[in-house]
Amino acid sequence: xxxxxxxxxxxxxxxxxxxxxxxxxxLVEADTATDSVKVxxxxxxxxxxxxxxxxxxxxxxxxxxxxxxASLTYxxxxxxxxxxxxYQLFNTDTYIDETDISVGYSFKIxxxxxxxxxxxxxxxxxxxxxxxxxxxxxxxxKAALDWGILYTGLTSSYVFGENHDLFAVxxxxxxxxxxxxxxxxxxxxxxxxxxxxAGTQRFYExxxxxxxxxxxxxxxGGSTGSGPISGSPVGGVLxxxxxxxxxxxxxxxxxxTTTTTTITSDSKxxxxxxxxxxxxxxxxxxxxxxxxxxxxxxxxxIEGDESKAQSFYSFNISYxx
Numbered sequence: 264x265x266x267x268x269x270x271x272x273x274x275x276x277x278x279x280x281x282x283x284x285x286x287x288x289x290l291v292e293a294d295t296a297t298d299s300v301k302v303x304x305x306x307x308x309x310x311x312x313x314x315x316x317x318x319x320x321x322x323x324x325x326x327x328x329x330x331x332x333a334s335l336t337y338x339x340x341x342x343x344x345x346x347x348x349x350y351q352l353f354n355t356d357t358y359i360d361e362t363d364i365s366v367g368y369s370f371k372i373x374x375x376x377x378x379x380x381x382x383x384x385x386x387x388x389x390x391x392x393x394x395x396x397x398x399x400x401x402x403x404x405k406a407a408l409d410w411g412i413l414y415t416g417l418t419s420s421y422v423f424g425e426n427h428d429l430f431a432v433x434x435x436x437x438x439x440x441x442x443x444x445x446x447x448x449x450x451x452x453x454x455x456x457x458x459x460x461a462g463t464q465r466f467y468e469x470x471x472x473x474x475x476x477x478x479x480x481x482x483x484g485g486s487t488g489s490g491p492i493s494g495s496p497v498g499g500v501l502x503x504x505x506x507x508x509x510x511x512x513x514x515x516x517x518x519x520t521t522t523t524t525t526i527t528s529d530s531k532x533x534x535x536x537x538x539x540x541x542x543x544x545x546x547x548x549x550x551x552x553x554x555x556x557x558x559x560x561x562x563x564x565i566e567g568d569e570s571k572a573q574s575f576y577s578f579n580i581s582y583x584x
Contacts, residue, residue, distance in 0.1 A: 305339040310581035317352070317393060320430055321460050321536025321561045322570045324392055329353045330360070342369040357388040372406075379405040385424075399424030413437050429532065430462035438544070450546040460536040464565050533563040553579040 312332045316323060330353065336346035343366075350361040367381030383401040387393065400423050407416035416434040421427065436456035442449060542555035557575040564570060 303340065305337055306583055308334075308336045308338070308581055308583045310334045310579060312577060312579045314575060314577035316573070316575055317350075318559060318570075318575070319393070319398075320432075320462060321538065321559055322464075322568065323559075323561075323573070325569045326354070326392065328355075328392060338369075343367075344369065352392075355388075355392070357390075360388045360391050361393060362386045367403075375409045377407045379403075379407075381405075398422040398426070398428065426465040428463045428465050430460065432461075433459045450544075452544050454542050454544050456538075456540045456542075458536075458538040458540070459534060460538070461532060461534045463532055464535065464568070535563055536561050549583050551579075551581045551583070553577075553581075555579070 310333070312334070313330070315329050316327045317330055330350050332348055332350045334346060334348040336344060338344040345366045346363075347365075348363045349359050350363075351358060352360045363383055363385055365381055365383040367379055369377065369379045371377055381401075381403045383403070385399050385401070401420055403418055403420040405416055405418040407414065413435045414437055416432075416436075418430075418432045418434075420430045420432070422430065434456055435458075436454055438452050438454045440450060440452040441447075442451045537560045538557060540555060540557040542553050545552040555577050557577070558572070559575065560572040561568075561570040
């Protein structure tokens with residue numbers, strides 16, 4: 264019954280149009296009756312998204328967590344903006360697993376150079392299995408250049424909470440309109456993007472250590488080892504760090520002494536992920552539809568990280584007014 268209520272809630276969210284970073288097409292509206300000019304102060308975008316799995320800077324859990332999300336964004340004509348997005352994972356019993364609240368300022372440095380400064384606060388549900396649950400805040404700065412052949416963006420982020428990490432994300436993309444091929448009325452196109460992510464990985468070390476502490480034994484890359492989210496992570500398999508079957512401090516069913524596991528912090532700044540994303544963008548008046556395919560390849564993984572190369576499928580719908 265609870266899952267049925269969750270499904271109805273998600274269905275309601277998906278029937279509401281979505282908010283994904285759709286920029287308004289016009290800033291000024293003409294009032295033909297009075298020949299005066301009415302300046303639009305700002306734009307609202309509402310939306311929804313579904314995807315077959317979640318990830319954070321190229322890192323994911325061994326268990327897949329499909330999700331649905333609902334969003335609301337306001338963009339003022341000065342470039343100041345604010346947004347809130349809530350996520351519900353399909354494989355958990357909580358209604359809201361994560362809520363992100365962000366504020367920022369977008370502006371142009373030159374005709375072809377854009378910049379964006381933002382702060383985000385991440386709020387997680389209790390017992391969340393998400394790997395980014397130890398990064399409660401993020402400060403980001405982005406610069407983007409449209410130099411004809413490609414649209415290039417570089418984002419640097421400082422994320423902090425129970426630990427702190429630095430990330431740099433380099434993106435290269437180019438929108439390819441398809442509707443001119445058949446003289447279509449509505450804009451339809453591909454917006455392929457290649458992304459390289461570099462950064463530190465303290466957030467995943469904290470995630471791995473915490474999941475071990477909850478179960479008393481090392482887990483395989485993302486199970487929390489408690490409650491209905493993940494179930495038992497060990498299933499009777501011997502602890503590889505305790506091969507003699509001796510008692511672990513958090514697992515009182517295995518013997519007589521204690522074993523302490525230490526994970527050495529790795530603060531090296533390395534390339535950690537390569538990604539290819541191919542979205543199909545469809546504009547229907549104030550609506551924007553975006554089915555997308557994404558292939559992610561994590562590299563330079565730390566001990567305990569079982570993130571793997573995999574495909575992601577998502578669908579977004581947004582409405583701007």
